[in-house]
Amino acid sequence: MRRRSVVEKIGEASEKWGFFQVINHGIQLEVLERMLQGIRAFHEQDSEAKKRFYTRDFSSDTYYASNFDLYTSQGASWRDTVGCYTAPDPPRLEDLPAVCGEIMMEFSKHMKALGELLFELLSEALGLNSNHLKDIDCAKSQVMFCQYYPPCPQPNLTLGLSKHTDFSFLTVLLQDNIGGLQVLRDQTWIDVPPVPGALVVNIGDLLQLITNDKFISAEHRVVANGSTEPRISAPCFFSTFMKANPHVYGPIKELLSEENPAKYRELTINEFADIFRSKTIITINSKFLVHPSSPTPADQSPRHSLYLSNLDDTVGARVLTPSVYFYRSSNDQTKNRESLVLKRLQDALAEVLVLYYPLSGRLREVENGKLEVFFGAEQGALMVSASSSMGLDYLGDLTVPNPAWLPLIFHYPKEEAYKILEMPLLIVQVTFFTCGGFSLGIRLCHCICDGFGAMQFLASWAATAKNGRLIADPEPVWDREVFKPRNPPMVKYTHDEYLAVEERSNLTNSLWETKPLQKCYRINKEFQCRVKSIAQGQDSSLMCSSFDAMAAHIWKSWVKALDVKPLEYNLRLTFSVNVRTRLEALKLREGFYGNVVCLACATSSVNNVMNDTLSKTTRLVQEARVRVTEDYLRSMVDYVEVKRPKRLEFGGKLMITQWTRFEMYETADFGWGKPVYAGPIDLRPTPQVCVLLPQGGVESGGDQSMVVCLCLPPSAVHKFTRLLSLND
Ligand SMILES: O=C(O)CCC(=O)C(=O)O
Numbered sequence: 031m032r033r034r035s036v037v038e039k040i041g042e043a044s045e046k047w048g049f050f051q052v053i054n055h056g057i058q059l060e061v062l063e064r065m066l067q068g069i070r071a072f073h074e075q076d077s078e079a080k081k082r083f084y085t086r087d088f089s090s091d092t093y094y095a096s097n098f099d100l101y102t103s104q105g106a107s108w109r110d111t112v113g114c115y116t117a118p119d120p121p122r123l124e125d126l127p128a129v130c131g132e133i134m135m136e137f138s139k140h141m142k143a144l145g146e147l148l149f150e151l152l153s154e155a156l157g158l159n160s161n162h163l164k165d166i167d168c169a170k171s172q173v174m175f176c177q178y179y180p181p182c183p184q185p186n187l188t189l190g191l192s193k194h195t196d197f198s199f200l201t202v203l204l205q206d207n208i209g210g211l212q213v214l215r216d217q218t219w220i221d222v223p224p225v226p227g228a229l230v231v232n233i234g235d236l237l238q239l240i241t242n243d244k245f246i247s248a249e250h251r252v253v254a255n256g257s258t259e260p261r262i263s264a265p266c267f268f269s270t271f272m273k274a275n276p277h278v279y280g281p282i283k284e285l286l287s288e289e290n291p292a293k294y295r296e297l298t299i300n301e302f303a304d305i306f307r308s309k310t311i312i313t314i315n316s317k318f319l320v321h322p323s324s325p326t327p328a329d330q331s332p333r334h335s336l337y338l339s340n341l342d343d344t345v346g347a348r349v350l351t352p353s354v355y356f357y358r359s360s361n362d363q364t365k366n367r368e369s370l371v372l373k374r375l376q377d378a379l380a381e382v383l384v385l386y387y388p389l390s391g392r393l394r395e396v397e398n399g400k401l402e403v404f405f406g407a408e409q410g411a412l413m414v415s416a417s418s419s420m421g422l423d424y425l426g427d428l429t430v431p432n433p434a435w436l437p438l439i440f441h442y443p444k445e446e447a448y449k450i451l452e453m454p455l456l457i458v459q460v461t462f463f464t465c466g467g468f469s470l471g472i473r474l475c476h477c478i479c480d481g482f483g484a485m486q487f488l489a490s491w492a493a494t495a496k497n498g499r500l501i502a503d504p505e506p507v508w509d510r511e512v513f514k515p516r517n518p519p520m521v522k523y524t525h526d527e528y529l530a531v532e533e534r535s536n537l538t539n540s541l542w543e544t545k546p547l548q549k550c551y552r553i554n555k556e557f558q559c560r561v562k563s564i565a566q567g568q569d570s571s572l573m574c575s576s577f578d579a580m581a582a583h584i585w586k587s588w589v590k591a592l593d594v595k596p597l598e599y600n601l602r603l604t605f606s607v608n609v610r611t612r613l614e615a616l617k618l619r620e621g622f623y624g625n626v627v628c629l630a631c632a633t634s635s636v637n638n639v640m641n642d643t644l645s646k647t648t649r650l651v652q653e654a655r656v657r658v659t660e661d662y663l664r665s666m667v668d669y670v671e672v673k674r675p676k677r678l679e680f681g682g683k684l685m686i687t688q689w690t691r692f693e694m695y696e697t698a699d700f701g702w703g704k705p706v707y708a709g710p711i712d713l714r715p716t717p718q719v720c721v722l723l724p725q726g727g728v729e730s731g732g733d734q735s736m737v738v739c740l741c742l743p744p745s746a747v748h749k750f751t752r753l754l755s756l757n758d
C-alpha cells in the first residue's frame with residue numbers, strides 16, 4: 031500500500047516536474063554531513079594539493095576543474111568540481127583525494143543502492159516490471175561530482191551553473207542548506223529548497239528518451255552563491271558520460287502504441303552525447319518509401335535484375351555515401367511550409383526515379399559474391415521527415431563539416447559497415463529547423479553511381495523539383511556491361527591500391543586507437559599555386575597539376591606530423607581518378623552514371639616521403655595519376671574478377687578523395703536557392719581518408735578556395751597545421 035502511493039507520487043512528479051525530493055531514504059544524516067564536510071575540505075586545500083587531480087578530460091577516471099564548459103559557454107560559472115566514475119568500476123582509494131576519498135567511496139555505495147531502488151519505483155510508475163530499468167543497465171554506470179560554489183562578490187552578474195539538462199538516466203543530488211538550485215517550469219524559475227536530510231532526484235535526458243517523453247528531463251540551474259559561506263553539493267549521475275558504451279537505447283517498446291509512436295530512434299549513448307553536445311535534438315516524425323511515379327522496366331518482369339560492373343562492385347563502394355545539404359529559410363512564411371517542402375521533394379523524387387529506377391531496387395549477391403540490383407514490391411527509396419528543436423544557427427560554422435551533424439542523416443540502429451545487402455540505395459532525411467531552414471541528409475549507394483553519377487542524379491532531382499516537371503539532361507543510361515571483364519581476365523598491373531599490406535608502422539595505432547580530431551583547413555587558390563610553383567621550381571621538367579603538388583604536400587605534412595615509423599616502411603597514397611575522359615576503345619553513352627573511377631596509387635618509404643623534395647614526391651603522384659588509363663581500368667576490372675577483394679585495406683595508406691570536382695552547390699538548387707553547405711559530415715569512421723572539398727557555399731565568398739578535411743590525433747594537430755601552411 032505505502033509502496034504503491036510512493037510509486038504514484040514519484041510517477042506524477044517525474045511527468046510534471048522531472049524533479050522530486052526523497053526523505054526516509056535510509057542513509058544516515060551523519061553520512062551526508064561527512065560527505066559535505068569532505069567536499070569542503072578538498073576544495074579549501076592549497077592549490078598545490080589539488081593540482082595533481084586537474085584535468086578537463088571527462089573520459090579520465092577522475093576529474094577536477096572549474097567550469098567543464100569554460101571554452102564553449104558564453105560566461106564562466108562560479109563553481110569548481112572534483113569527481114570520478116564510481117560504477118561499474120569503483121575507483122581505488124589511493125587514486126582519490128586523501129581528505130575525502132573514504133567518504134566518497136562510502137557515499138557512492140549508498141547512492142548506488144538508492145539509485146537501484148529509485149529505478150525499481152520508476153519502472154513500476156511506468157507500469158513495467160520492477161526490474162525493467164535495472165535490466166537495461168540504467169543503474170549500471172555512475173559518475174559522482176563534488177561541487178564547491180564559492181561566495182560570489184557580484185552574484186547577479188553570473189551563475190553558479192548555467193541552465194542545462196542532465197545527460198543521465200537519473201541524477202540524485204545531495205545539497206547543503208545554502209540553496210540556489212532552480213528548476214524551469216512554464217518559463218519560470220522555481221527554487222528547489224534545501225530540506226535537511228533530503229536528497230533531490232531529477233530525470234535526465236536518457237530517461238526522457240527511453241520513456242518516449244513520458245518523464246521529462248527538466249532544465250535547471252544554480253544561481254551564483256550570494257552568501258558568505260560556500261555552497262556544497264554532490265550530484266550523482268547514473269550515466270556513462272564519455273566512456274564508450276555500445277548499448278543502444280530507444281523508446282521502451284512496452285510504452286509505445288498506435289497513439290504513442292516512438293519519438294526517437296535508437297541511439298548509442300555516444301551518438302546521443304554528440305547530439306546532446308551539439309544541442310541538435312532531432313525528432314523523427316515519419317518514414318516512408320518513395321516509388322517511381324509510373325511503370326519502369328522493373329515492373330514488367332518480376333525477375334528483372336541489373337548487372338553491376340566490377341567497378342561498381344568493389345568493397346570500397348559498398349557504402350551509402352553520406353552528405354548533408356543546408357538551406358536557409360526563405361521568406362516564404364506559409365503555415366504548412368514543411369509539408370510543402372517535403373511534398374515537392376517527394377514528388378520530384380518519384381518522377382526522377384522513373385528514369386533512375388535502379389535506385390529504387392536493392393542489392394543482392396549472386397554467384398561468387400558478385401552484386402546485382404533486383405526489384406520487389408516493398409522496395410523504393412527511403413524518405414524520413416524529422417524536426418529539430420533548434421535553429422540552424424545552433425549548428426555552428428556552416429562552412430566546414432562537423433561530426434555533430436550526424437543525426438541529420440538517417441541510420442538504422444543495427445547497421446554494419448560495408449553491409450549493404452537489402453538496404454535502400456537512397457535514403458533522404460529532411461530535417462526542419464525552428465528558424466525555417468532545413469537540411470537534406472542524403473545517403474546514396476556508391477555501387478550505383480560514383481561522385482559524377484551522383485551529381486547527375488541530384489541535378490536531375492533538383493531541377494525537377496524546381497521546375498515542377500521532369501528534367502533529365504542527359505537522360506540516364508545503365509550500360510554497365512561496357513565494363514564486363516575480358517575472357518580470360520588479363521591483369522597487367524600490380525594494383526598496389528588493393529594489396530593487403532600488414533600494418534607494421536605506428537599509423538593504425540595513432541589514428542584508430544586514439545580519438546582523432548576532425549580538422550579542416552581552407553586553402554585558397556593563391557596558396558595552391560604557390561605549392562605548385564615550389565614543386566616546379568625544384569625541377570623544371572616536372573609537368574604537374576596543382577592537385578599533384580597539393581596531394582604530395584598534404585602527404586608529406588601528414589607523415590611528418592604523425593611521426594610515422596619505421597623509416598624504411600613503405601607507405602601508399604591513393605586517390606580517385608575519373609577515367610571517363612581517358613576512354614578510347616570503350617564507348618560510353620552520355621548519361622552513364624555508374625562508377626568509372628580507379629584508384630591511383632603512389633608508393634614510397636616513410637623516409638623518402640619525409641625527406642625527398644616536394645618535386646620528387648609530386649612526381650610520384652603525377653606518375654600514379656597518368657598511369658590510370660583505359661588499359662589500367664580494364665586490368666583493374668579483371669583483377670577484381672579474379673580476386674574479388676573482400677576487405678578494405680588501410681595498411682600504410684593515406685587516401686585522398688576529391689569532392690572539389692563536383693558542382694555540389696550549383697546542382698543542388700531544388701527551388702530554394704543554393705545550399706549554404708554541401709558535403710560530408712564525419713570522417714572519423716575512416717581516419718585515413720582525407721577529403722578535398724569545394725568552397726562553394728553562398729556564405730563562403732566563393733573565392734575558389736578548397737577545404738582540406740582530415741583526421742589527426744590531438745598530439746599531431748599543431749605540427750600538421752604548421753607544416754601544411756609552410757610555416758616550419
Ligand atoms: O549543484 C547543484 O545543486 C546542481 C548541480 C547540477 O545540476 C549538475 O551538476 O548537473
Ligand SMILES: [Fe+2]
Nearest residue numbers: 194195196250
Ligand atoms: Fe544538473
